[in-house]
Amino acid sequence: MTEERQISKAVISRLPRYYRYLGELMEEGIERISSNELSARMKVTASQIRQDLNNFGGFGQQGYGYNVKYLYTEIARILGIDRQHNLIIIGAGNLGQAIANYTNFEKRGFMIKGMFDINPRLIGLVVRGVEIRSIDNLEQFIVDNEVQIAALTIPKSKAPEIADRLVRAGIKAIWNFAHTDLNVPDDVVVENVHLSESLMRLSYRVCSMQDERERKEREKTV
Amino acid sequence: MTEERQISKAVISRLPRYYRYLGELMEEGIERISSNELSARMKVTASQIRQDLNNFGGFGQQGYGYNVKYLYTEIARILGIDRQHNLIIIGAGNLGQAIANYTNFEKRGFMIKGMFDINPRLIGLVVRGVEIRSIDNLEQFIVDNEVQIAALTIPKSKAPEIADRLVRAGIKAIWNFAHTDLNVPDDVVVENVHLSESLMRLSYRVCSMQDERERKEREKTV
Numbered sequence: 001m002t003e004e005r006q007i008s009k010a011v012i013s014r015l016p017r018y019y020r021y022l023g024e025l026m027e028e029g030i031e032r033i034s035s036n037e038l039s040a041r042m043k044v045t046a047s048q049i050r051q052d053l054n055n056f057g058g059f060g061q062q063g064y065g066y067n068v069k070y071l072y073t074e075i076a077r078i079l080g081i082d083r084q085h086n087l088i089i090i091g092a093g094n095l096g097q098a099i100a101n102y103t104n105f106e107k108r109g110f111m112i113k114g115m116f117d118i119n120p121r122l123i124g125l126v127v128r129g130v131e132i133r134s135i136d137n138l139e140q141f142i143v144d145n146e147v148q149i150a151a152l153t154i155p156k157s158k159a160p161e162i163a164d165r166l167v168r169a170g171i172k173a174i175w176n177f178a179h180t181d182l183n184v185p186d187d188v189v190v191e192n193v194h195l196s197e198s199l200m201r202l203s204y205r206v207c208s209m210q211d212e213r214e215r216k217e218r219e220k221t222v
Numbered sequence: 223m224t225e226e227r228q229i230s231k232a233v234i235s236r237l238p239r240y241y242r243y244l245g246e247l248m249e250e251g252i253e254r255i256s257s258n259e260l261s262a263r264m265k266v267t268a269s270q271i272r273q274d275l276n277n278f279g280g281f282g283q284q285g286y287g288y289n290v291k292y293l294y295t296e297i298a299r300i301l302g303i304d305r306q307h308n309l310i311i312i313g314a315g316n317l318g319q320a321i322a323n324y325t326n327f328e329k330r331g332f333m334i335k336g337m338f339d340i341n342p343r344l345i346g347l348v349v350r351g352v353e354i355r356s357i358d359n360l361e362q363f364i365v366d367n368e369v370q371i372a373a374l375t376i377p378k379s380k381a382p383e384i385a386d387r388l389v390r391a392g393i394k395a396i397w398n399f400a401h402t403d404l405n406v407p408d409d410v411v412v413e414n415v416h417l418s419e420s421l422m423r424l425s426y427r428v429c430s431m432q433d434e435r436e437r438k439e440r441e442k443t444v
Contacts, residue, residue: 012426016419020401043403079422080429094320101316104401104418110425148428173428175421179242179326181265187431191424195415196326197238199397200301202413203331204234206370206395207302209409 007055007078014052015075017042022072034065081108086146087175090162091153092117092125092132095177099151100127113145135162139169149173156180229277229300236274237297239264244294256287303330308368309397312384313375314339314347314354317399321373322349335367357384361391371395378402 021042025033039046053066056074076082089096092115100112115132117123125132133141141147150166152159152174159178166174173189176182182190243264247255261268275288278296298304311318314337322334337354339345347354355363372388374381374396381400388396395411398404404412
């Protein structure tokens with residue numbers, strides 16, 4: 001993956017969206033697309049698209065456009081979703097079960113190997129073929145099943161202790177839904193999904209919009 | 223809110239995290255904090271903190287530090303979470319129910335007024351005091367309850383049609399969990415939570431880390 005070293009974080013963060021649109025194009029049977037057509041669909045400038053995709057070199061050809069399948073496959077390779085990742089879910093509440101029920105993750109190589117909870121009423125239940133297990137057996141399960149990724153859908157009070165256990169058991173990445181920052185070694189990846197923060201950003205934008213509307217109303221009446 | 227006009231998007235996107243840390247400080251009974259102490263906790267440089275918080279002016283004082291409660295309250299005001307926002311959830315599956323069960327949203331002014339689904343087996347159920355209703359009555363409910371925000375936790379195939387109905391009924395913001403981009407008028411806010419994309423970013427980082435480890439191993443053996 002040496003050629004990817006120079007790709008900026010901003011470009012990487014945009015790749016999943018390209019991947020989604022290219023997947024939709026494939027479903028529609030479209031084999032190639034120009035940056036202008038892709039621009040119209042994605043509502044991103046064609047020059048942004050060309051710049052982003054030029055990072056990988058050789059995908060687009062003058063007068064031909066992009067080969068949809070090739071680009072789709074290359075982006076999958078760069079994102080590492082052409083490999084298999086074994087995943088467990090810690091916390092079998094609604095959010096954990098929502099993740100277990102999301103079939104698209106498997107299509108992208110994320111295999112859900114197990115779910116864990118402390119609630120005896122949940123332990124033993126099966127969600128879409130995945131058994132909910134007692135958290136007591138977490139470490140052995142991670143080793144036995146070569147688990148790389150743990151989704152953490154538990155309250156923030158329990159999150160630091162569980163994160164420590166996951167790291168000691170050899171987990172490489174935590175998909176963190178608990179509303180707290182985790183302290184992990186540098187070689188363990190943490191990807192946060194903080195729903196409260198997302199809702200606050202939405203709130204800010206709604207209020208700015210509302211203030212703007214009110215300001216315009218006032219200007220009209222003056 | 224005229225004084226906030228110049229605040230950059232990057233600063234705004236960091237405010238919810240400040241808000242979370244300040245809330246934790248208040249819970250611990252800490253009344254004031256220096257930028258250095260806050261820096262150590264948040265693992266952000268003290269100069270970044272000073273720069274960010276100087277945007278609002280007058281919160282910090284030389285030799286005193288920041289008044290925790292004042293800063294907390296001001297950030298809440300800027301984010302608009304000191305106001306009440308009425309919210310509905312479209313899609314009463316696991317993800318919708320997870321949101322309905324999250325009590326913290328209410329503490330921040332987001333009042334969940336109703337949930338909607340098309341599944342007759344779900345309609346009539348009550349999740350933490352919130353009734354699941356038939357989507358047929360969506361428009362009237364939005365008007366009657368002055369609903370501003372709709373969380374969209376439905377499959378992407380249904381999302382565009384429902385988004386259109388929400389907009390026509392006067393919704394001001396969509397918190398979009400459906401894995402598709404929504405076309406809405408400029409004055410309607412869309413905040414996306416695309417879990418697949420988050421998982422792909424995690425995958426990229428795990429793979430980069432792994433490649434890096436393997437490269438170092440190879441260098442050792444040479």
